[in-house]
Amino acid sequence: MPSYTPPTKDMQFILHDVLNVTGSDIPGYDELEADFTSAILEEAGKLTSGVLAPLNVVGDTEGCRLENGIVYTPTGFKEAFEQVKEGGWPGLDMPEEFGGQNMPYVIGTAVGEMFSSANMAFTMYQGLTHGAASAILAHGSQEQKETYLPKMVSCEWTGTMNLTEPHCGTDLGLMRTKAEPQDDGSYKITGQKIFISAGEHDMADNIIHLVLAKIVGGPEGIKGVSLFIVPKFLVNEDGSLGARNGVAVGNIEEKMGIHGNSTCVMNYDGATGYLVGEEHKGMRAMFTMMNEARIGVGMQGLSQAEVAYQNALDYAKDRLQGRDVTGTKNPDGPADPLIVHPDIRRSLMDQKSFAEGARAFILWSATMIDAAHRGEDKDADGIVSLLTPIIKGFLTDQGYDMTIKAQQVYGGHGYIEEWGMSQYTRDARIAMIYEGANGVQALDLVGRKLAQDGGKHVMAFFELVKSFIKDNAGQDEAFDKEFLDPLKAASKDLQAAGMYFMQNGMSNPNNALSGSYDFMHMFGHVCIGLMWARMGKAARAALAGGTSDPDFYETKLATGRYYMARQLPATALHLTRIQSGGDTVMALEAANF
C-alpha cells in the first residue's frame, strides 16, 4: 500500500527562500509569514496524508457506481468530503463575502498539490466546483453570485464544466446543444454532454452545471456559444431547493484511471438554464474556468509525479537486490538496497529534480496570478497567459513520464495493482488529455500566445531570464558553470526556435505548427531551468548565511546540478527537430500512410 508524505518543507523553502512572498507587494502577501504558511501547510498535510491518501486505492478499486440515476462514490469518500468541507479547505482562496478565507492563490496552489497527490480523483470534486465558482464570480450577475457562490464555496453544492459532446471536443464550434429563450428570461437547454467530471454523485445536495450551448437563431459556430447555469435542483427564492431540473446522468464511463471520480454522460432535456454574462460570449466565460483548470491540471502532473516518486524512493531504499559495483554497502544483508545502483539513481534523480522544479514553477506562476488578480499587474497576467499551456502540457507530459519511472523502480511489483504504482500512472494519464489535449496546448502556445500583444509577453519572459543571469553571474565560478551557463544555452535554443518560427511560419504555418510540441517542451525545460537557477541561488545564500540545516541546501544544489546537466540540454534536441521544418512532417498524402 503506497503512502504520502506532504512536502511541506520544500514548499516552505520555495515560498520563503526562493519567492520571498512576504517581501512582495502583492496585496495579502504581507500576511504570509513562515509560521503562518507552515501552520496551514501542516494542517492540510495531516488531512491529506491521514484521510485522503488512504482512500486513493479504495477509489481506484471500487470506482463509482450508477444505480437508478444515482451515482454512488467509493466507500469513505462522502465522510472524507465532509471533513474537507468542515476544514473550510474548498474556500481557502475564495472571497470572504461568499464564505471563503480570501487567502492568496499561491497558498491554495500549495494546498491543492497535497490534495491532488493524496487523492487525485477525490480532489476533482472540489476542483471542478472551484472552477465553476470562479466563472460565476467573474461573469455572473450579483443575484447569481448570491444564489450559488456561498454554497459552492463551502462545497455544500458542487459544480461541473460541460463542454464536450460526442462529436466535438476541441472544436467547440461544432456544438449542437441548444438553448431556447423563455418568457421569464431563462432558457430551455437540450442536448448531450460527455466526459463530465463529477457530473453526478452522492456527496452534495445540489450540483451546479455550467453548460455551453447555442441560443437558437444565434450566429454559426463558436461565435454562437453561450454559457448557462443549469442546477440539478432549481433553487427557490429563499435559497431552498426546488424542483428537479431536466438534467440527468445517462451513463458513467469505464476509464483507464481516476475511477473514484464519476465521469458522466449528461443528458439535458429542456432543462432550465440561466445565462451567465452576455449572449454568445460563452467562450470568454468558459476560458475563466479553463485557464484555472489548466493550471490545476498541470499541477496534477506534478502531484502524481511527487507521490509516485516518494514511494519509488522508499522501495529503492528497502528492496535488497544486487551489490554496489564500487563496494558492498550492506555487508550484513543478503544484498544491497536498489538505491546503490546508478541506473536507479538516474531514475530517482530525474523524478526528484522534476518534482521540485515543477513545484517551484507552479508556485511562481501562482504568485503571478495573484499579482494579476490582486495587484492588477498586467505584465504578470501576460506572462501567466503565455505560460498556462506550458504548465498544462509540459508538466503533465513530464509528470506522467515520472510516474512511469517510479513504477519501473518496482520491477514486476510495479505492474501488480496491489502495490499501487499502476494507479499513479493511470490517474496521471488523463491530465495529458483533458482540458485541451497537450497537442492543443502546444497549438495555443505557438499559434496564439507567442504573438499575443505583439509578442510582448514572450519578450518579457526572455528578458526575465536574461536579467536573472546578468544579475547573478560572476559571483561564483561553480554557480556560473553549473547553473547559469546551461540556463543561458537553453534560453538561446528557445530564442532560436522562436526565430525559426518567425522566419518560416509566415510563408508556411506548418513550419511553426510542426514544431509546436517540441517548442512547448523546450519552453518548459527553460522554465524549470530558471527555477533551478533561482533555487540554487537561494540555497547558496542559505549556506553562506550559516544555516542550521546544510544538508537540505546542499541537496538542493546537487539536485539542481543534475537537472541542469541531464535534463535541460533536451532543448538542443527540440531545436534540431523544429529546425528540420514542416515538410518532413507533412510529406505524405493521408492516403499513403
Added chain:
Amino acid sequence: MPSYTPPTKDMQFILHDVLNVTGSDIPGYDELEADFTSAILEEAGKLTSGVLAPLNVVGDTEGCRLENGIVYTPTGFKEAFEQVKEGGWPGLDMPEEFGGQNMPYVIGTAVGEMFSSANMAFTMYQGLTHGAASAILAHGSQEQKETYLPKMVSCEWTGTMNLTEPHCGTDLGLMRTKAEPQDDGSYKITGQKIFISAGEHDMADNIIHLVLAKIVGGPEGIKGVSLFIVPKFLVNEDGSLGARNGVAVGNIEEKMGIHGNSTCVMNYDGATGYLVGEEHKGMRAMFTMMNEARIGVGMQGLSQAEVAYQNALDYAKDRLQGRDVTGTKNPDGPADPLIVHPDIRRSLMDQKSFAEGARAFILWSATMIDAAHRGEDKDADGIVSLLTPIIKGFLTDQGYDMTIKAQQVYGGHGYIEEWGMSQYTRDARIAMIYEGANGVQALDLVGRKLAQDGGKHVMAFFELVKSFIKDNAGQDEAFDKEFLDPLKAASKDLQAAGMYFMQNGMSNPNNALSGSYDFMHMFGHVCIGLMWARMGKAARAALAGGTSDPDFYETKLATGRYYMARQLPATALHLTRIQSGGDTVMALEAANF
C-alpha cells in the same frame, strides 16, 4: 472496437527488398521465395486478424479467474487456441523430428509479430511454451526431448519459466527454492515462485514448468542454481499422463494489463523435478530461454506500437475536428479530419517511422539468429548477443511511448476503456518490466556485452555501419544528405559514448553505469537509423527499377527521412548526458533524497 490489419506488405518488403533472404547462404533461406513467404504471412494474417484480434478486448475485460485451483481463461481463448494448434503455428520454426515445420526463425518472428499485435496476452501462452521447449531442446537429455518436445511443439502441453521469488527478481542468487536429490535420480522441489505467466490455465492437458532451484548442499548464490523440469502431471513411460505433481497455483495476480494471461503464484511442495543439463549450471540453460524471450519481448513493444498506430491512423482520418490552417481540406463537411493538423502528423509519423524501423531491426536480427543457429556463424551470434538487450530495452520503451501517442490521438476517447486504446498501453507496459527490467538490459549492455570477447562485437557493429555508408555514399546527393549523413553523425555519437566509458569507466564504474540507459537508447536509434538507411536504399533501387507501386516506395523514403531528421538526432542528447558523468547522478547520500 479497435481492429488489426496484418502488415504483410511491409514484411515482404523487408524480407525481400531489404534483407534479400533468398540471396542469403543461411541454410533453409533458399526456400523463402516471395510467393512462399507471402502465402504463410497471409495465412497467419487471416488467423490473427479474424480470430485473435477480436478476442483481445474480451481477454482484457474478463481476465482470468481462479476457482478451486483451476484457472479459467477468458471466453473464446480455448477455442482460438485449438485453431492455432490445428494450424501448426506453435511449431513453425521447431525441428521436424519433434513435429515442427523447421522454418527459419525469421519467418517465426514475422508471424510472431502478427500474433502479438492481434492479442498479446493470448500469444504469451504459446510464447512461453516455445521458450521452454527451446531450453529443453538445447540442454535436455534425449529422453527429456522425446518425452516433452512433441507435445510442447504442438502446444498440446504448454510451458512456463519459473525464476522470480517474492524477495528476488534480478538477483537470482538470493533464490530459496530448494531441490532435494532422490534415489531415483529425480529431485523434490520446494518453494514459491511468483509472476509465472501461463502458470496455470485450462487450455492444455499438461503444463511443463521449467524451474530454477538450488540443490541442497550446493554452492552459495547464483553458482548453486540448477534448472528442473516439473510437469503439472507426471508423465508415464508410455507417454500417458500419470499422477498430479506437487505443484499448484496459489493465486493469480491483479495486473495493470495482459489480463488475458494468467500470472500465477506457483507453490512447489516437494514436487518431482528432473534436472535439465548439469547440476549448478541452471543459469546457462535459463539464458537460452531468456535470450529468446528478450527478443520476443522486444517484439511485443513493436507489436503494440503497430496495432495502436493503425487504430490512431484510422481515427485521425475519420474524426472531424478543426480546419487545416493552410486551407480547408473537407469543404463539404463540418470540419476537416484530424490528420490535416501538423501536430497529429508529427505523432503519426513518429509512430509509423518507429514501427517500420523496429520491424526491420527485429527481422534483421532474426536473420542473424538464423545465421548463428543454422549456419553456425559466430560473428552473427556475437552481434545478436550484443543487440539483444537493445531489442528488449529500447524497443519496449519506444513501443510503449508510441502506444501512448496513439492513445493521445483519440483525445478523451483514448481514456475510455470501450475504445480499446488504453489496453494497448497497459499491455505494452509490462514489456518494459519483465524478462529483466529495462535498466537491467542497459546494465547487461554496458557492463557485459560491450566488452564481450574483447569488444569484438561492438567493433563489428561499427564496422558494419561504416561499410554501409562507404559502399553507398556518393551515388545520390539527396540520399547522402538525408540518410547517410545523419547515420554517420549518430554513429559517431555512439562511438564517442563508448570512448567515454572506456576512458572513465575504469577509474569509476559509475561513470559508465550512470550512462547505461542513455547508451542503450542511443544504440537503439543507431540500429533503427541503419535500418532506415537500408530501407531507403532498397526503396530507391525499386523506384529506379521502375516499380509498379511507386507510392509505396516514395512513402518509405518520406518516412525514412522523417526518422533521420526528427528521431535519430536524439543520440546527441544521450551523449551529452553520458558525458556529464556519474558524479552528478551519485551526488546524494541515500538519506538525503
